[in-house]
Amino acid sequence: EAGVTQFPSHSVIEKGQTVTLRCDPISGHDNLYWYRRVMGKEIKFLLHFVKESKQDESGMPNNRFLAERTGGTYSTLKVQPAELEDSGVYFCASSQAGQGAETQYFGPGTRLLVL
Amino acid sequence: AQSVTQPDIHITVSEGASLELRCNYSYGATPYLFWYVQSPGQGLQLLLKYFSGDTLVQGIKGFEAEFKRSQSSFNLRKPSVHWSDAAEYFCAVVWDYKLSFGAGTTVTVRA
Numbered sequence: 001e002a003g004v005t006q007f008p009s010h011s012v013i014e015k016g017q018t019v020t021l022r023c024d025p026i027s028g029h030d031n032l033y034w035y036r037r038v039m040g041k042e043i044k045f046l047l048h049f050v051k052e053s054k055q056d057e058s059g060m061p062n063n064r065f066l067a068e069r070t071g072g073t074y075s076t077l078k079v080q081p082a083e084l085e086d087s088g089v090y091f092c093a094s095s096q097a098g099q100g101a102e103t104q105y106f107g108p109g110t111r112l113l114v115l
Numbered sequence: 116a117q118s119v120t121q122p123d124i125h126i127t128v129s130e131g132a133s134l135e136l137r138c139n140y141s142y143g144a145t146p147y148l149f150w151y152v153q154s155p156g157q158g159l160q161l162l163l164k165y166f167s168g169d170t171l172v173q174g175i176k177g178f179e180a181e182f183k184r185s186q187s188s189f190n191l192r193k194p195s196v197h198w199s200d201a202a203e204y205f206c207a208v209v210w211d212y213k214l215s216f217g218a219g220t221t222v223t224v225r226a
Contacts, residue, residue: 004158031212043159043205043216056212091159093214100212101147101166108158 002026004107006092012113018080021110025074025094032075033095033104034067038088046090049075050097082114117142117210121217128196129225136191136220138180138206147209148189150180153219154202162204165189176200198224 005024013019025032034046046065047057051072060067064083069075079086089111093104120139128134140146150162163174170182180191189206201224206217 006158033212033214035214042218043214045213045215048212059213093159095212101209103149103161103164104209104214105161106151106159 004092004094004105006090006107006110008110009108010111010113012115013082014115015084016081018078019082019112021077021079021090021092021112023075023077023092023107025092026105028096029094029105030072030097031095031102031104032069033093034075034077035091035093035106036088037091038085041088043091046077079112082112084114087112087114117146117208117215119206119208119215119217121204121206121220123220124218125221125223127223127225130198131195134191134193134196134200134222136204136206136222138189138191138217139187140189140206140208141187142208142210146189148180148182149207149209149214150174150178150189150191151205151207151216152176152202153205154199159205162191196222196224198226200224 007022032049037043045059048055049069066078089109091109093106095102095104118141148165151159163172165182203219203221205219207214
C-alpha cells in the first residue's frame with residue numbers, strides 16, 4: 001500500500017512568488033492534515049480536511065495560505081504571495097475515519113525556502 | 116490546553132548503550148500519545164502509540180515506551196542503540212484530530 005506522498009520535495013522561491021504544494025493521502029483515508037515546522041520551532045497543525053470539507057483551519061497563519069481538497073482525494077496548499085517567514089517544512093498526513101485519535105501517517109514533507 | 120514537553124533538545128549516546136527520551140504531557144483526560152521519528156532527509160515515521168490498556172507499549176525498531184499517569188510522562192526507551200537510530204524524535208498528543216508535538220529530541224550516536 002502506498003504511503004502519503006508529497007510534491008515537490010523541495011522548493012526554492014523568491015519573496016512575493018506563489019508556490020503550490022501537493023499531497024496525496026493514503027487511499028481510503030478520509031482525513032487529511034497539513035502541518036508545518038519552521039526553523040527552530042515545533043511542528044504545528046495548520047488544518048484538517050474530512051473528505052473535501054475543511055473541518056478545522058484554526059492553524060492557518062493568515063489569508064496568504066489557501067488549502068483545497070477537491071473531490072476528497074489529493075490536497076493542495078498554496079502560498080500567495082510567499083514571505084520569508086513561510087520557509088520551513090510542510091508535512092501532510094492522513095488517517096482513517098474515526099473518533100479523532102486515529103493514527104496519522106505522514107508524508108516526507110516539502111522543504112520550502114523563500115529568499 | 117493539551118501540550119507536550121520534551122526536556123532534552125539533544126542527546127548523545129554510544130552505539131550499544133541504552134537510550135531514554137523524556138516526554139511530559141499536559142492533558143485533562145486520558146491522553147492518546149505517540150512517538151514519531153524523523154531520520155535525516157525522511158518524513159515522520161510512527162514508532163509507537165498509547166491509547167489505553169497496558170502502560171508499557173512496544174513499537175518498531177526495538178523501541179518501547181511507558182505511560183505513567185502519576186508523572187504525566189511517556190518516556191521512550193531502547194536497550195541497545197544502533198547507529199541507524201540517529202534521528203530526531205518527537206512525542207505528540209492528539210486531541211480533536213490535532214496532533215500537538217513536543218520540540219523534538221535529536222539523538223546522535225557515536226561509535
